[in-house]
Amino acid sequence: MAELIVAFDVPSGREALGLAGRLPGLRWAKIGPVLYNREGPSLIREFTQRGIRVFLDLKWHDIPNIVASAVTAARELGVAMTTVHCLGGRAMLTAAARAADGSELGVVGVTVLTSHDAAELEGVLGRGVPDVGFEAERLGRAAMHAGLRGVVASGQELGLLREALGPDPWIVVPGIRAPGEPAGDQVRTVEPAEAVRRGATHLVVGRPITAARDPVTAYQRLVDGLD
Secondary structure (H helix, E strand, O other), rough: OEEEEEOOOOOOOOHHHHHHOOOOOOOOOEOHHHHHHHHOOOHHHHHHHOOOEEEEEEEOOOHHHHHHHHHHHEEEEEEOEEEEEEEHHHHHHHHHHHHHHHOEEEEEEEOOOOOOOHHHHHHHOOOOOOOHHHHHHHHHHHHHHHHHOOEEHHHHHHHHHHHOOOOOOEEOOOOOOOOOOOOOOOOOOOOOOHHHHHHHOOOEOHHHHHHHOOOHHHHHHHHHHHH
């Protein structure tokens, strides 16, 4: 069964912890760059002390030694999952995998951001992109060859990646939106049930919960839909 990760992209650690305390059975919390830069490692420790797994989503993309050291620091903090950019290359991905080897930390590689469409990706890569799914698969295979635990990808590439990578890797899917919900800056979105059907292992949901009029009800509706 897929697991729900709540993205606490909120202004403060106090707000994040307050909301977390209202969400029954919360298993995963995503901490991104805004909240991490404001609160630092202490917020990670607070979540883990509450028995909540932390997905530290900083999307590292640097030289291999720096990324390996960052992964080691995350592992020592008790982080359960963290991200690196697949575009960092094989040496960087391999260094990240080795830094986590033998621990419970799962390093996942970001393939193509959900805010990118084909035209945007062409500008990033400097070449034609006939199919975003092909790029996601290419990068996903690189992540697996390097020894990562899984990948991050949009729901639109999910079926292709599950077929290409097999049943074991984690596939973490952001851009989860229910019918009628605004997409915001997410270009490639998917409904929760469809993501599960296509083989997602983790669904990352932020604003549909944190910006909802009733966050607890919105959260519970998503949890119930995963059973």
